[in-house]
Amino acid sequence: MSAPITIIGTGLAGYNLARELRKQDAEVAIRIVTGDAGDFYSKPMLSNGLAGNKTAAQLAMKPASKMAEELRADVVTGIRVTAVDAQAHTLETSAGKFEYSKLVLAIGADPFTPPMAGDAVDKVICVNDLADYARFRQLLEGKRRVALLGAGLIGCEFANDLASQGIEVDAVDLAAWPLSRLLPEAAGRHLQSALAALGIRFHLGTSTESVDVFGEGYRVRLANGDLIDADLVLSAIGLRPRVELARAAGLTTNRGIVVDRLLQTSAADIYALGDCAEVEGHVLPFVLPIMQAVRALAPTLLGRPTPVVYPAMPVVVKTPACPTVVSPPAAGAAGSWQIEASQDAVKALFVGPDDQLLGLALLGAATSERQALAPQLPAILS
Numbered sequence: 236m237s238a239p240i241t242i243i244g245t246g247l248a249g250y251n252l253a254r255e256l257r258k259q260d261a262e263v264a265i266r267i268v269t270g271d272a273g274d275f276y277s278k279p280m281l282s283n284g285l286a287g288n289k290t291a292a293q294l295a296m297k298p299a300s301k302m303a304e305e306l307r308a309d310v311v312t313g314i315r316v317t318a319v320d321a322q323a324h325t326l327e328t329s330a331g332k333f334e335y336s337k338l339v340l341a342i343g344a345d346p347f348t349p350p351m352a353g354d355a356v357d358k359v360i361c362v363n364d365l366a367d368y369a370r371f372r373q374l375l376e377g378k379r380r381v382a383l384l385g386a387g388l389i390g391c392e393f394a395n396d397l398a399s400q401g402i403e404v405d406a407v408d409l410a411a412w413p414l415s416r417l418l419p420e421a422a423g424r425h426l427q428s429a430l431a432a433l434g435i436r437f438h439l440g441t442s443t444e445s446v447d448v449f450g451e452g453y454r455v456r457l458a459n460g461d462l463i464d465a466d467l468v469l470s471a472i473g474l475r476p477r478v479e480l481a482r483a484a485g486l487t488t489n490r491g492i493v494v495d496r497l498l499q500t501s502a503a504d505i506y507a508l509g510d511c512a513e514v515e516g517h518v519l520p521f522v523l524p525i526m527q528a529v530r531a532l533a534p535t536l537l538g539r540p541t542p543v544v545y546p547a548m549p550v551v552v553k554t555p556a557c558p559t560v561v562s563p564p565a566a567g568a569a570g571s572w573q574i575e576a577s578q579d580a581v582k583a584l585f586v587g588p589d590d591q592l593l594g595l596a597l598l599g600a601a602t603s604e605r606q607a608l609a610p611q612l613p614a615i616l617s
Contacts, residue, residue, distance in 0.1 A: 237336055238334035238336045240263060240266070241267075241268065241338050241339070242267045242268070242338075243268055244267075244269060244509070245273045245274075245275070245312075246509065248343075248510070250306075253265050255530060256536065257307060266308065266309040266311065267306075268314055269314075270315050271313070274365060275302050276365050282396060290369075290372060294365060317329065318480075320484070321485065321503070321504075321505060326338070337506065338504060338506070340481060340506070340507040341508055342511045344363075344477055345363065345477055346363050346470060346471075346473075348472055349443075354447050355448045359468045360467070361469070375402075379403055380402070380452070381397055381466065381469055382407070382446075382469070383405065384407050384443055384468065385471040387417075387473060388417065391430065393471050395554045395556050396553075398556075403436075404434070405435075405438060405463045406435055407443055413439075414552070416563070418596050419596060421576055422596040430554065430556055438463070441457045442457065450464075452464060452466040453465050476490060476492065481507070481511075484505075485501075486501050487501040491518045492507040494506065496514070496543055497531075497540055498514065498532045498535065498543055508528040508532055514545075514616065519545070519548075523548040527543060527545055527548075531543040544617060546614045547562055547615065549605060549609050550562065561597070562594055564594030568593050569588055570593050577600075579599045580597075580600035581599065583598075584608070592612055593612070594612070
């Protein structure tokens with residue numbers, strides 16, 4: 236019997252790829268290995284679980300055993316992959332050696348927290364998986380004040396979620412306005428105003444210098460001299476693709492694990508998708524790109540090479556205080572933002588020199604125009 240197609244990772248990328256493989260081939264052998272419990276859940280739900288009063292157990296839709304049964308796959312949980320031998324087509328793991336016919340790295344990304352001083356730096360928490368969320372919920376019990384490092388997409392979602400539960404939030408970000416990488420200033424200011432109306436305090440244009448124990452909680456010192464006293468410090472600054480395993484195996488890496496349009500790495504029979512992959516310069520840590528990649532990679536692995544296509548995929552930001560949909564223009568795109576703003580809406584369109592719509596940001600009532608405008612956007616990879 237030949238070695239199985241092997242997937243490292245049981246996130247949305249890994250499990251959905253296995254699901255697509257099984258849909259297209261009832262017999263192919265599939266093995267999925269993971270360092271965690273392997274429960275199936277939707278990672279985007281972690282940043283708005285409080286509003287739904289969801290525990291980690293409730294966010295877990297299916298245990299690994301059920302996934303193994305449904306996928307008719309060998310799901311191996313709680314093991315660490317220590318090395319990939321691309322020549323021998325084997326994995327070295329904490330549970331021994333595994334052979335593979337084709338290997339897929341769906342290993343995600345790690346939270347990035349910049350260096351900080353202080354005696355409580357190790358107490359700063361991140362929420363990047365279900366186990367992190369369970370710990371977060373436990374630590375949040377009875378707490379009233381949270382210092383939130385980062386006011387990007389995940390930071391704003393957490394800020395809204397925490398504030399909806401009556402928790403005081405101080406959000407810190409080096410940028411001049413929230414969601415600065417995705418939104419033009421007028422749109423970012425509108426979002427900031429809506430979140431501030433919930434009681435969220437923003438500390439913008441500055442960074443965190445230190446986190447120290449202070450009384451029963453913590454004191455956060457900012458570069459501008461401000462002090463924030465909090466019961467919990469949550470970092471949501473950003474993610475870095477996990478590339479170490481690939482790099483150690485001799486694969487080409489950059490920001491992510493570099494793959495071509497077939498999602499193949501620089502080594503034969505090794506592929507990558509999801510948060511860890513860099514496809515022609517694009518690192519897209521969102522659900523829709525994952526699903527596009529899954530639908531292309533499954534037939535490729537089964538012998539029908541299928542290049543991935545990325546249409547325009549507007550991102551829905553889960554901030555109920557100010558519904559937001561954004562599709563930023565490509566980096567370096569020529570053009571300018573055209574902005575219409577009112578008390579309850581911002582419609583920002585990035586228009587190129589030929590009047591082509593290249594990007595958009597719709598906030599509040601303007602999100603109703605998403606379906607009409609999104610088809611006018613150019614594909615990311617056609």
